[in-house]
Amino acid sequence: MQVISGRLCSISIAVAALAGTSVGVQAQNFPITPGQKATATQVAEAGIPLADLAPNAPDSYVVKRGDTLWAISGLFLKSAWRWPELWGMNLQDIRNPHRIYPGQQLYLEKLNGRARLRTRQASGGVPTETVRISPRTRSETLADASIPTLAANVIEPFLSEAMIVDEASFSVSPRIVAAQEGRVLLSRGDRAYARGEYSGSDASSTRLSTAKGSPLDFRVFRNAKPLKDPTTQQILGYEAQYVGRAELVRGESMIDVEGKDGKPQLETVPATIDIVFAKEEMRVGDRLVAEPPRELLNYVPRAPSSPITGQIVSVYGNAVAIAAENQVVVVNRGKLDGLERGHVMALLTDGQRLRDKTDSARPPIKLPNERNGLMMVFKTYDHLSYALVLQVSDIVRVGDRFANPN
Structure with a gap:
């Protein structure tokens, strides 16, 4: 167990945070699938190859207010949706990946071509086996303090509107x-x-x-x-x-x-x-x-366990035909097709259809579909789902395709 710095209000809350338990009247539900746990366990034993780290992965990072698990994963890994591997890099210290708090310092350890994530005291001290806690008074609950997977303000408006x-x-x-x-x-x-x-x-x-x-x-x-x-x-x-x-x-x-x-x-x-x-x-x-009962939701970005492909049906909003980052789209796959809340999908730009002018017969050709970004499903119905565009290199159009990110 590493040194953990944070503005914890009591020893009981600190122990709960380390154990991954919930505190407070309204505890959120943080689902972790067996596959994610298995991935994390495997990485915890061996670490991850240095080649899987983001090109500019920092040697250390202090968690700040406003951070999200998605953003932190993107700092250390090439693919933010591979967050179970980030969790697995520090399985002993981060018992529950949804319980990461402002003030914790994450330290990237590189050894023998592998990488692991550790925690250490924010002041820069050497990791020890001691947990030091300085009780302070604060008015917020534990659920308010832990960082979310994604910024809630990005999705919340659509949860109360789109239907x-x-x-x-x-x-x-x-x-x-x-x-x-x-x-x-x-x-x-x-x-x-x-x-x-x-x-x-x-x-x-x-x-x-x-x-x-x-x-x-x-x-x-x-x-x-x-x-x-x-x-x-x-x-x-x-x-x-x-x-x-x-x-x-x-x-x-x-x-x-x-x-x-x-x-x-x-x-x-x-x-x-x-x-x-x-x-x-x-x-x-x-x-x-x-008005439906208000849900305290947290999203677990992950790739589907089986191949899923589909198309963008529409972009949320009146008379809108294109989408950019942080906009919502409707896709033609839903619960009955295997899509679940939290599934991350790769956006593909539909390849252009044209004639091959270099061939005298001018045969029709279709250019390959190119990867354009990522989206995350956050609301599912039987045959349709809403998804948030997370990253995009070009605009997203109705009819564009999507597939598994890996």
């Missing part, structure tokens, strides 16, 4: 039916009225209610546009356009009123909603989808 829907279910989702004073467009702070119940025998529709256990917070969507496979043109799903959020104030109800013939009849009173956030102005007909 693949089933056309039939979306068509009977609660919808905005009216606005105050006959308004056509709605923005933040406006009050509107909505209904969840539909006429007829459709059993899937229910009234909007403020009863205990019923959802009160909703995302507002519009226009479930079809997402087609670039090659087969088959519709794989529908993407709803996110326009904002609403809060349910009063549920919908039925009241008795006197009809024109003097007989009592039932009249529908729509639910009351307040617009609490508007990405775009809303209007009558926009759909409400209950």
